[in-house]
Amino acid sequence: MDVLLLPALLLLCLLILILIPVIILYAIPVRSVLKFTTKDGTLRETVTVTWCLIGIEIAHDPVGTKAGVLVGSHILYTFFFDREHGPAPRAGEPETPVRLQAAQKKSIRLSYKLIQPLESLGSVLWQESRFEGATGRITLGLGDPAQTGLCYGYYWASRFVLEALRIHIEIEPVFDREVFSCDMDIRMSLRHPLRVIIAAVRLALNPAVRDVASVFRQRTPGAAAA
Template sequence: MDELLIPVFVLASIIVPLLALALILYAVPVRVTFRLVFRDGHQEPALAVSWSVFGIRTSHAEGMTVTDVLVANHAVFSRTGSMQTRGTRHIPDQPAGLAGTPDAGEIVHIMQGIMELAGSFGPVFWRECRFEEARGRVTLGLGDPVLTGECCGMYWASRFILEASRIYLELEPVFDREILELDITAKMKVRRPLRILIAGVQLARHPAIQEAMRVMKRQSRRVPVL
């Protein structure tokens, strides 16, 4: 009897945590926050993804990328890297009919498969995602007081339509100079991430995606990086 209980216990110790994880992935939503700051001709995007008390946040500013791993909104790990590229990709001239280069028929076949997949993955993604709200502040000046006033008037006239769509923007007009500054934050919630995860795995394993990946790898090996 004991010899029978040992494999049952081992199997249960594997299945039960997987079922618990699947239940949590199904029940606990994923929240996505995107922030865009545009000031003095420079943009500083930031993206944060959180699931329960865990999350990850990445931001770009002054040529640097900062990635933080969060637990209960506190950074427990941070990494900073440069956004500068390490090399320039140069595509040499290649003769027609070079081996490894996909022809038009192969490309059309791959695109048809990907378009069919988009029709199955897209509805699952949009059904499980919910736009919560967007808030921010916009400073606008067109250099011409008349044009600035007309633009702001059109915004204020349609403001109730934006607020009905949960988009709340404060517009500050500047009439004496040209200026554009943005500070906008958008939030989205993925209600059942497990469904998107399953659809994503099925998408990645589809023959059309596998063929597209093979073609991309084949081409990347033929293009040197200088």
């Protein structure tokens, strides 16, 4: 009896180790916040995606782009991306019109095969996505007091409708000059990340995806010379 008990306990522990991540991935949503900040004609966008205590934050502004790995509310590590383009691709074998036409026809034919898998993934994303709300503050001046007042009146007329849709925006009118600045947060969530992961894996394993990837690799400059 003891001989059978040890394998049973090991199997139970293995099942628990497999089930716990599955349950967590199904039960705990992925939350994202898209933040727009505009001031003095400068736009800064920040996307923060979190799950449990881990996340990633990507920020872009005229200076460049950076990505940070989050643990809780603390940035553990930051990656910086240069604004400049990467190295110029190597010159490969020049494409003839016949080869280009054949490759384009093949790409179109394979793209049709991807429609159904992409629709399946898009359907899951639509079902699992939830708009949690948006908050923001806008400073608006159109340079014309009458037009600014008219725009501000439209805002007050639609304010209660927006709040019913969980969109809470405060507008500060400026009547003596032309100005625009905003600070806005848009919050979204994926209720069951596991369903999205399964749909994405199913799409990645689709033979049409591998065929399309193979076509694009062949058309990449320098592929023929490699």
